[in-house]
Amino acid sequence: MAVVQQKEPSCDSCSQTRKKKTNMASVSSDEWRTVCDKFTNAQNLTVVESRNDPENDPFRSKYKARELLREIHCSLKSFEAGEGEAERGGEEIGDQRPIEPPVDGQLEDGFGQGFSGDSPAGLRAAKLGAVEYYLGVNHVDTEELSAGQEHLMNCMKLLERCRVSSENVSLFIHVRNQLGILWAGRDETETAQGFLETAESIYQRYIKEDGSPPTDMAEYFTTEEKLLTHQERTKRFELAYTHTMYYLAQVYKNLGETERAATYCHSTLQRQLQLNQYSPMEWALNAATLSQYYITKGRYMEGRHCLSAATVISGLAGEVPSEAAAQESETESERREQLMQKRAEIARCWIKYCLNVLQDSKKLLEDSIGELDTDRQEELKRARRREEEEEEKGRKSALLFGSEDTFDSIVSLEEKVRCLLPLDFAEARAVFLVGQNYVTQAKEYFQMDGYVTDHIEILQDHSALFRALAFFEEDLERRCKMHKRRVDMLEPICNDLNSRYYLMIRRQMMFELAEIYNEMMDLKLTLANRQADTQSLDNHTIKKFNHLCSASAKYFQMFLDSLCSPEGKIPEHLEEEVLxxxxxxxxxxxxxxxxxxxxxxxxxxxxxxxxxxxxxxxxxxxxxxxxxxxxxxxxxxxxxxxxxxxxxxxxxxxxxxxxxx
Incomplete structure (x- = not known):
């Protein structure tokens, strides 16, 4: 990832910067300080005070901030007029008609266009543009989208008078980020894509051609003693680009470009860690969600890394408050609920990881009738050593998460479950046990009382883990017992579920139970034939066989009965999902x-x-x-x-x- 070079300025360069800050206004220091104070108050109202606005007046603070921003705009226009500068595209607020956004490919990135970013006229245009930007965001935040779009496009128009430089590149990127969000919210995904990809190209070109820590927009209205350090500027600029990448990930996802979406999402998460700008639980949940994409593509190294990082980072959110603490404090109760839920959701992602690893291995090793192909198994084992050597190379080329404080913990957790497909029962069992451990964790939160659908889905995944493991088990008696475990966990719930509210789920469970009993029946018959050799089956074996056969038939019939009308009539036409x-x-x-x-x-x-x-x-x-x-x-x-x-x-x-x- 490109990082802005952090060069310590000389005394001369600092004084030049301060000189520009004072001279650009060409007004008295008291007048300029008044403008700066208004801007500071507007930011405080927007970011801090708005959190405490009453429900019946939710935008009170932001409306106050808007008035201050309008006053700042009037002051800037007054200063400009006082200097005798000809106004170029800077009409009074509210006088402009809405400007239609340019289509993708027609956006100018500002390099080599218009005035130099160091010129007074260029900087004045950028400062007016910044006010338009903040007004645009204010209107969007107060759900006045058309007005917000107008101000943001006014900002774009003013920036046409500037060449991209260290003094305005942040504004160039921020305004395009906001327009990208605005149009994405209207489902105009391609328009949003144009703004965001231009923001991305501006960042990349600036890093390549300049790379110095750029001025932050807020510094346009900051007094000399409150200018940001180079480190603070760098962090804010990199965070703006991180937002660009985050929004592009959403855009590419909506466009169906899943590979690009995953790449941008992964980079966003990595940058958030590096910049230390993230909420641990939100970050962890996003990383766990990203793992599911990698899993569906069979990229288990990346999937495991995302899940390990999610588990470690989620731990930074702290311990789950006890039930006693939750009962005493509403805040602690909400925190307990959120932590338990999100950690349970991460656990469910781990379950899917383990299940997919086992199922993909089963597909790789099974023959035409669904049994273990031992020749194929031996062939793959011989190739395993080379695969293990390549695993480490793959790790080094992967985009890794973590900092000095968390990296070792992430690697340690990864080592508890391999990303290579298991080739025998011992390896499969190790993956199964990890998955089963996360089943237990997930069920602690998603209990039957209150989370019926989630609880049953977790049970179904647990059943699928047993089924995948049974494939590797050579002992038919033990394999049969694994299927019996599946019956024991599913059958009571299936029989207790109310078909009126959970018809689809009950149908799934009926069909699965029918298949489990059918599989157990086949195993018992195979086992009996081996033991009896060529002799006839004894009465006990026949009774057991018939019981399993009848149980399977019963659940298949229950499934078919659920498709009938209330009068018991078989449908003449079967719907596609049940055909x-x-x-x-x-x-x-x-x-x-x-x-x-x-x-x-x-x-x-x-x-x-x-x-x-x-x-x-x-x-x-x-x-x-x-x-x-x-x-x-x-x-x-x-x-x-x-x-x-x-x-x-x-x-x-x-x-x-x-x-x-």
Whole structure:
């Protein structure tokens, strides 16, 4: 990141600066001090006093500040007229018609245009422009956007008389930042983009061609003894550019340019740390949110770094007040609520990190039927050493967060969870345990009482963590127990939820429970076949198998019933969001009914009839709605095949029953 050079001025340069500050007004020191005092009061009213304005008069202090700014503007115009300077584009406030903003690409950046920034006329124009800027911000803050736009554009017009220099570059950037915010708020994203990208180019060009700490706008109205130091100027200028980057991140996000948005967001967060200008919890939440972008792109090193930094920086906000302290003080109660909520949200981002790492690893290692491909696993393990060497190189090239006080803590936290995809059960379990720890943290705040939707989403993520870990488990009995844990955490809540208020969530849980029981059924049958070798299954195993099979069928049927009308009528047309789940549920029900084990021919016949009925539904629905075929190609192919085969099996069973009778 480019940093303004911090050169200590000589005594001569300091005196020259002071001389300019006094002479530029060409008025008595008392008159100029009055202007400076008014500006100081206006700033105090805007920044400090406005916080205490009553609810029934929320802009009282800002209206007072506006009047002071108008008086300053009149004084500046009076000074200018007294010197006999011809007015160039500086009409009285309120006399101008709104100026339309230039389109992207037509903005002048001010380099090499108009007067030199060191000339008296150029500086007077910049000072008038600064007043217009502050008036524009004042109007925007009081929700008078058109008037705010007019003043900001007046500032732009006045700056056309100036060449960009150390005395006015800050104003050049600030006014474009504000216009960018204004137009972004109107959903005119491309117009906002033009202003902000011009602000960015002005900053970058100034750093390259000059680089000295520039005058801050507030110094236009500051007496000699209150001028800022070089360090203070640098900090304010860099903060203005940080705001440019922050707003550009939002603009690029709205334009769908997610990669650029992430880059600007990351740089903004880094600069905020370097400048020590941030709220710990707000910064941490933004970093955690950024991690989710990196995670979706499989960039786990950057995602982990963002989350580790978020966790460490959030700790700078202090300890969560106790319940007793919260009950005694409303302020402590609000602080407790905010800290717990935001830290719980960061914990949820960690859960997503761990879950995505495990799921991506599963996709990498599974074969065509969803089982572990051991050959692929060994191949990846052999390549792991080279990957670990490249990890450190990647870290050095990444944009890292932290200061001397926090960097070591961030690195220490990162080391507790690897960013490389796990290749076996031990590595997967380490990631799982980190995720499970954050599940516990998140649930402490997002409890069922008060946060039903959030609590259930966390449980669903916990279930998904178990499912991903089970993929790596070679012991089928232990794998089955992991799925049982999923049932235990989801089933009670699913059965207790009120469908009237939580229908969609309940449908999700029904479908997931049906799939869990189906997976457990397959595992139990595989395990029983291995143990029994070629012998028939014992009664205990058959009973267990049928229980799991029936439980799966029950939840699939509950899901389908939830789609029916209050009168129990099956919908003729399935909505897009439930089309595939509904047809898959029908297909699975058909398979489950055909797999139930019974020694009674009549029960077998009943099960086969139900199976055929569900297979037929899939085929007939797709015939009536051809657009549905693409969503269930495999299921439709198998259903069509079974609709042809099952009647033969049913007829043979009927014939056998007749012969026995």
């Amino acid at each position: 595939r789940p509904a047809l898959v549920a029908r297909f699975r029900l058909a398979r489950l009914h055909s797999r139930l084990i019974s020694s009674s021919p009549s029960v077998q016949l009943e099960n086969l009839d139900k199976s055929l009925e569900n297979y037929k539904y899939v085929v007939q629905y797709c015939e009536a709605h051809p657009e549905a075929k693409a969503t269930v190609e495999t299921e439709l192919e198998l259903s069509t095949e079974m609709v042809g085969l099952l009647p033969l099996k049913i007829n043979r069973l009927k014939a056998k029953m007749t012969a026995n009778n």
